[in-house]
Amino acid sequence: MKKTGIIIEFKNGAVKDASYGMIACARNGGGDSLYAFVINEDAQVHKEALEAHGIHNIVDICLPEIGTCKESGSQAGWNPVIWSQAVMEAMQIHGISELFGLTTPMGRELLPRIAAKLDAPLVMDCIEVNCSEGIVQNYLYSGKTLATIKVKGDIRIYGIRPNVIEPAPAPVSASMFTVTYSNAHKNEPDCGKITLLESRPGDNSDGDLLEADVIISGGRGMQNGENFKLLHQCARYLGAKVGASRVAVDLGWVPYSMQVGQTGEKVSPRVYIACGLSGSVQHFAGMKMSGMIIAINNNPNAAIMANCDYFIEGDLFDVIPALTEALSKAK
Amino acid sequence: MKIYVCVKHVPDSAANIALKDSKHIDDNVTLLLNPYDEYAVTEAVSFKKYLNEKTSLCGTDDDTEVIVVSLGKKDAEKTLRSAMAMGADRGILIETEKIEDSITTARLLKAAIEKDGVPGIIFTGRESIDMAGMQTMFRLGANFGFPVANNVVKFTPDITNNSVEVETLTEASGRDLYQLSLPCVLGAGRGLNSPAYPTFPDVVKAKKKQILSVSKNELNIDKPQASTEIIELKLFAGKRTPEEIKGDLSQKITSLVKILKEEAKII
Numbered sequence: 149m150k151k152t153g154i155i156i157e158f159k160n161g162a163v164k165d166a167s168y169g170m171i172a173c174a175r176n177g178g179g180d181s182l183y184a185f186v187i188n189e190d191a192q193v194h195k196e197a198l199e200a201h202g203i204h205n206i207v208d209i210c211l212p213e214i215g216t217c218k219e220s221g222s223q224a225g226w227n228p229v230i231w232s233q234a235v236m237e238a239m240q241i242h243g244i245s246e247l248f249g250l251t252t253p254m255g256r257e258l259l260p261r262i263a264a265k266l267d268a269p270l271v272m273d274c275i276e277v278n279c280s281e282g283i284v285q286n287y288l289y290s291g292k293t294l295a296t297i298k299v300k301g302d303i304r305i306y307g308i309r310p311n312v313i314e315p316a317p318a319p320v321s322a323s324m325f326t327v328t329y330s331n332a333h334k335n336e337p338d339c340g341k342i343t344l345l346e347s348r349p350g351d352n353s354d355g356d357l358l359e360a361d362v363i364i365s366g367g368r369g370m371q372n373g374e375n376f377k378l379l380h381q382c383a384r385y386l387g388a389k390v391g392a393s394r395v396a397v398d399l400g401w402v403p404y405s406m407q408v409g410q411t412g413e414k415v416s417p418r419v420y421i422a423c424g425l426s427g428s429v430q431h432f433a434g435m436k437m438s439g440m441i442i443a444i445n446n447n448p449n450a451a452i453m454a455n456c457d458y459f460i461e462g463d464l465f466d467v468i469p470a471l472t473e474a475l476s477k478a479k
Numbered sequence: 480m481k482i483y484v485c486v487k488h489v490p491d492s493a494a495n496i497a498l499k500d501s502k503h504i505d506d507n508v509t510l511l512l513n514p515y516d517e518y519a520v521t522e523a524v525s526f527k528k529y530l531n532e533k534t535s536l537c538g539t540d541d542d543t544e545v546i547v548v549s550l551g552k553k554d555a556e557k558t559l560r561s562a563m564a565m566g567a568d569r570g571i572l573i574e575t576e577k578i579e580d581s582i583t584t585a586r587l588l589k590a591a592i593e594k595d596g597v598p599g600i601i602f603t604g605r606e607s608i609d610m611a612g613m614q615t616m617f618r619l620g621a622n623f624g625f626p627v628a629n630n631v632v633k634f635t636p637d638i639t640n641n642s643v644e645v646e647t648l649t650e651a652s653g654r655d656l657y658q659l660s661l662p663c664v665l666g667a668g669r670g671l672n673s674p675a676y677p678t679f680p681d682v683v684k685a686k687k688k689q690i691l692s693v694s695k696n697e698l699n700i701d702k703p704q705a706s707t708e709i710i711e712l713k714l715f716a717g718k719r720t721p722e723e724i725k726g727d728l729s730q731k732i733t734s735l736v737k738i739l740k741e742e743a744k745i746i
Binding site: 226228251252253254256257259260261263264265267268269270271272273283287288289290291292293294295296297298299300301302307337338340341342343344345346347348349350351356361362385386387403404405410411418419428429430432433436437439440441442443453454455456457458459460461462466467470471474475478 | 580630735
């Protein structure tokens, strides 16, 4: 029987929606025995939620020697070097041949560290996985092509793009296991050569673009950083996160963590609202996978106006405040 | 100290991609140095300067050099020249016609570096913009037994302790701070430095710098048991048919709210 391990991510004490989507992906892909890896969280608390999504086994991974300092925004006791070793231990103990994680900042640290140590194949940013065939799909060449990739190896590792796969509840009952980090890695060649000194959490108010359902982004047309508050006000009523084009970041208006595009975040929200943003090829590389794209721009010839679902030709400084007002009344 | 920088020759992000066949893009597009690798080269060159200043104070010989290594077709020489125009001293091209996966790439890079010298530190970009595998630096580190940090946005050497301190960019502008002993592998992220465009004299000088070509076969690596292979490639245009929301401002807003509510179902 094929055993599939899934690294579960949490946010504010709850399982992230993107993790449920990843479970659905692992299940569709033919995973017949799913193991949820819960690291440094109280696994019992999340048992019911994970069972509801079809998890057969919950592995509580305990890292006793790393305190329990709880920082806002990041999971307790975050340390990618130790966490990746702990996941490898859990994989070995339970005979896991397939590992799933999200292509998030956490996944980008854990999955390649594990793949490198196990000399196992890894594909990041998958939008579809067929476990039984070892075939995945992802976007290559800056989102301009869709690739089908054959993954060969005794152990195969998949990084899943958050938000592209809908959660699909499928209730089962799960068995509980505990794996305690044993420090069995002290003989590894890089042991003791890398130490995490400090983990400074980011600011949640401007982050999380990757997993946002709705994004409202501003470009050069915003004119300055101060004006982004118009987008933040509107975002509050839309339950949206605020993004930006590279120009807005390069001009110092907003932080790099808000950048959507080729060299920023690659996002897949249900709705993407682009304000005063021309829509360069590089910007499209980061958002063309959005469900619906709405453009607001006073230039009818902007590239984005020709490749969106809806557009409003008009001044964003009229449209956005009016939209915010309409939304505030609708509440 | 030998400072190695692994760089990749990738299609320009602004280029339109066409397909040559069902597995490959038409490489008749502009290819250039992977954007994240520019940060890697820049940091390597400034680290060399730092080491030279240190050693000149101690009166020892200066044998520090920056060597750029790339894997690709003959044309990837252009990317090596770009890196040399940015200050790298010489280049190594591992010639291969095939698109290699990360597992094989990391083995070939290790073999080529080992053949050339003993690395004091290895820089890469945090990912390539074509394949975006996000893993070669970790595999390279594991193959050498070196520690790895990726998406590095701050680099502080501590040569007396034979180590470096780095900051990596995490979620929502968060930072993780690591200490790594040398030698190590660092994946450069945006914000690590501000790469400068080479001047014309730099470009001319780079033409005279040495590039050593080695073939994949010469490096004689063990064939890995595991692999990832592209079996099909399709163009993804993501082309949409735009519909204008018309009317005066209040009509536009009414229509927009209706779309958000009834079609997108987000409010």
